[in-house]
Amino acid sequence: MDPLKISDLPAIARDWDGFRPNMKGYIVPQDLKLHPNCDDIESQIGEFTSTDYMRADDAPFLALSAAQNIPTTTLAIRGETFTVPLSLREIAYLTGTHLGNADTVAGNEVKFLNATSRKAISQTLATVLTNLQVPHMVIAQTTLVALDVLKGGSRQLSTSPVDTNHFATIFVIFPSLNPTDIRAYATHGVLTSDVKLPEDLTQSVSAIGMYAGVSDARITVGASDPIICLTYHVSAHPHSDHAIVPGLENLSGALQPLRDAFCLWRHRLNAGATAEKSPALKLFFLENAPAFAHEFAGDDATLLRHVAPLAKAYGFKVYIGQLVHTLSTEQEVSHPYKEYDNDIDIDSLEMDDHPEVDYKWENLLTLGGANAAEPDLLELATEMVQTDWRLQEDLFELDADEDWEGVDESLYSSTVNYTHVRNASVLFIAPM
Numbered sequence: 001m002d003p004l005k006i007s008d009l010p011a012i013a014r015d016w017d018g019f020r021p022n023m024k025g026y027i028v029p030q031d032l033k034l035h036p037n038c039d040d041i042e043s044q045i046g047e048f049t050s051t052d053y054m055r056a057d058d059a060p061f062l063a064l065s066a067a068q069n070i071p072t073t074t075l076a077i078r079g080e081t082f083t084v085p086l087s088l089r090e091i092a093y094l095t096g097t098h099l100g101n102a103d104t105v106a107g108n109e110v111k112f113l114n115a116t117s118r119k120a121i122s123q124t125l126a127t128v129l130t131n132l133q134v135p136h137m138v139i140a141q142t143t144l145v146a147l148d149v150l151k152g153g154s155r156q157l158s159t160s161p162v163d164t165n166h167f168a169t170i171f172v173i174f175p176s177l178n179p180t181d182i183r184a185y186a187t188h189g190v191l192t193s194d195v196k197l198p199e200d201l202t203q204s205v206s207a208i209g210m211y212a213g214v215s216d217a218r219i220t221v222g223a224s225d226p227i228i229c230l231t232y233h234v235s236a237h238p239h240s241d242h243a244i245v246p247g248l249e250n251l252s253g254a255l256q257p258l259r260d261a262f263c264l265w266r267h268r269l270n271a272g273a274t275a276e277k278s279p280a281l282k283l284f285f286l287e288n289a290p291a292f293a294h295e296f297a298g299d300d301a302t303l304l305r306h307v308a309p310l311a312k313a314y315g316f317k318v319y320i321g322q323l324v325h326t327l328s329t330e331q332e333v334s335h336p337y338k339e340y341d342n343d344i345d346i347d348s349l350e351m352d353d354h355p356e357v358d359y360k361w362e363n364l365l366t367l368g369g370a371n372a373a374e375p376d377l378l379e380l381a382t383e384m385v386q387t388d389w390r391l392q393e394d395l396f397e398l399d400a401d402e403d404w405e406g407v408d409e410s411l412y413s414s415t416v417n418y419t420h421v422r423n424a425s426v427l428f429i430a431p432m
Contacts, residue, residue, distance in 0.1 A: 001025055001254045001313050003055070004305040006296075012308075013293030013367040016318070021309035025254050029267035029314065035257045041268070042279045044261040045307075045429075046390070049284065051299050052137050053244055053255055054306050061214055061248060062186045063131035064195040066206045067124045073117035073174065073205075077147065078109045084228060085175045091226050095149050103151070107144035110230070121205065125170055125232060128209035132168060135244055139237035142170070146231040154220045158231075159186070161212040167247050168234040171208045171219065173197060173227055180224030182206075186214040188248055209234075211248050254310055266314040269431050281380055284427040285394035291322060291425060293367045303427065308367070311429050319372050319428035321381065322362040325395060327355040327420040349404060349418045359385065364428070377430055398422045 001021045004012060012019050038044035048054070073084040080098060082090060095103050112118040125142050134140060159169045173182060182197040188211075197206045210217055221227060236245040244255070268278035286300045296304050311318050329352035359382045364372045385391045400420040 001259065001309040003254065004308060006301045006305055009296055009301060009304060010294035013369075016367040019312060021312050023313065025256075025259060026313055027259070027263055029263055029270055031267055032260045032264045034264070035260070038257075040277070040279075041261050041265045042282060044257060045265075045282055048255050048258040048261070049303055049307065051302060053135055053258075054302050055133055060132060060193060061188045061191075062184065062193040062195060062208070062210045063128055064184075064197070064206065064208055065124050065128035065131055066198050066204055067120060067127075068204045070120045070175070070203065070205045071114065071116040073121075074113040075147075076111040076113055077105060081113065085177045086228065087177065088225060091149060095226075103149040105147045107146050107231070110144060110147045121172060121230075124172065124205055124207045125234075128170055128207040129168070129234065132209050132211070132246070134168070134246055138245055139239065140168075141235050141237055142232045143235065144230060145233050148229045148231065149226050150219065150221050150229050151226045152221050152224065154218055157184075157210075157217040157219055159210055159212055159214050159217045162233060163235070165235040165238065166212055166233050167236055167245055168209055168211050170210075170232040170234060172230040172232065173206045173208070174230070175203055175205060176225050176227045178224050180227070181222035182219065182227070184208045184210075184219045185216065186210045186218075187216040188214050192216075211246065213248050255306065258306065259310060262310040262314045262316070265431075266316075280431070281377065281384065282429040283381060283384060283391060284429075285391070285398070286425040286427055289398075289423060289425040291320065292365070292369055293320065307427075307429060315432050317372075317428070317430045317432055318367055319364050319374070319377075319430065320367065321364045321378070321426045321428055323381075323385070323424040323426055324358075324360045324362055325385075325422040325424060326358040326360070327351055327400075328358070328417055329355040330415055330417050333414045333416060349402075349416070351418065351420055355420075374430075377428070381426070381428065395422060395424060398424055 002024055034040065035044050035047070038047055075082050075084065077094065078098065082094065086094065095101065099105055112121070129140060157169075157171065161167070171184070179199045181199060183194055184197075185192065185194045187193075195208060197208075198204055208219070219229075244257070265278060284303060286296075286303075288295075288297055288300050290296045290300055293304070308318055331349055333349075361378045361382070364374055364378060366372055385395060400422050402418075402420055404416045404418045
C-alpha cells in the first residue's frame with residue numbers, strides 16, 4: 001500500500017470508489033501488539049501520522065551534500081600528521097613508505113587533530129542524512145571505518161550492512177589540489193541513481209550517502225590527482241525505534257506502525273470489540289483548511305497520501321468535513337452620556353472564561369466531492385471534538401476570526417455580542 005503520489009491525489013479522489021491501492025505490505029486483519037509508546041489504536045495512528053515519521057515523498061537511496069570553504073583539516077594517520085589537501089609527493093609517501101604500498105587504512109588509525117574541521121565534517125554528515133530523509137527521531141551514530149586514497153578510474157564501493165543496526169554508509173571526499181570530475185552511482189532494483197560532485201574540490205568537502213545494501217555502488221574519479229575518501233557507517237542507536245529506522249525495504253510503502261494500527265482496528269471491528277478497544281471514528285484537523293481533495297497541500301497532502309490507501313485497503317470510509325466553531329459572549333462597553341459609538345475597538349473586548357459554544361457542520365463530503373448523508377457520524381464527531389482534549393488543542397491552534405455586533409444601547413453603555421469563529425476542515429476516517 002504505497003503512499004499516493006501527491007500529484008495523483010486529484011485524479012484518485014475523483015474516482016475514489018474505483019481506486020484500488022497496490023497491496024504492497026498488506027497483511028490480513030489480525031491481533032497485533034500495539035507500538036510500545038502507544039496506549040491504544042487511536043494514539044498509534046496519531047503518533048505515526050506526525051510529519052516526524054511520514055514522508056512527503058519516497059526517500060532516495062543515494063544523496064549528496066557539499067560544504068564550501070571548510071577549515072583546514074589536519075589528520076593523524078597511523079601516528080603521522082598530514083594536512084589536507086595532500087600534494088602528489090605526500091600521497092606517494094602516504095601510500096608507499098607510510099602504509100607499505102597500500103591505499104587504505106582502518107578508521108581507528110585516523111584521527112582529526114583540529115576541532116573546527118571535525119565539526120564541519122559532522123555537519124556535512126548530518127546534512128546528507130537529512131537528504132536521505134532519515135527521520136530525525138532516529139538516533140543515528142556515525143563511525144569512521146576507513147580512509148582510502150582513490151586514483152583515477154572506477155572503484156566499487158562496499159555498502160553491505162555489517163550488523164542489524166547499520167542502515168547507511170557515507171563516503172566523504174576531501175579537498176584536492178586540482179579540479180576533477182567525480183561521480184557516484186548506485187542501483188536499487190530496477191532503479192539507478194547518480195550524483196555529480198562539484199568539480200572544484202580545492203576548498204570543499206562532499207559527502208555521498210547511500211542506504212546499506214544498494215547494488216553496484218561505485219565511484220568514478222577523473223584523470224587528476226588522487227583524492228582522500230573517508231568511509232563512515234551509520235547505525236541506529238540500540239534505543240532507536242526500529243519500526244522507523246529507514247532501509248531499502250521501507251523507502252516507499254506504508255509506515256509499518258501505521259499499517260499495523262489500521263490492520264488491528266479492522267481486526268477488532270470484525271471481532272465485535274468494544275468502542276474502548278476499537279475507535280468508532282478518527283478525526284484529523286487539517287492545517288490549510290482544504291474543502292476538497294484537490295486542494296490538499298503541504299502536511300495535509302502528506303497525511304492524505306499515507307492514510308487514504310490504508311483506509312481503502314482495510315475497509316474504512318474517508319470524508320472531509322467543514323466545521324464552524326463559534327465562541328460568543330455579551331459584553332457591556334462604557335461610553336460618555338448619549339455618545340453612542342458604532343466603532344468599538346475590537347482589541348478592547350475580551351472573551352469570557354465561560355462563553356457560549358456552538359459547533360456547526362456545514363457539510364460532509366466524500367473525497368470525490370459528493371455529499372455524504374451521515375448525520376449520526378457528524379453527531380459523534382461533535383461529541384469527540386467537545387470531549388477529546390487533543391482535538392480541542394488542534395481546534396484552538398487554528399486562527400479565529402473576531403467580530404462583534406451591537407445588541408443594546410443605553411445612556412452610558414453599549415451591549416455587544418463578541419464572537420470568535422474558527423472555520424476548520426476535518427478529515428474523517430470511519431469504519432464501514
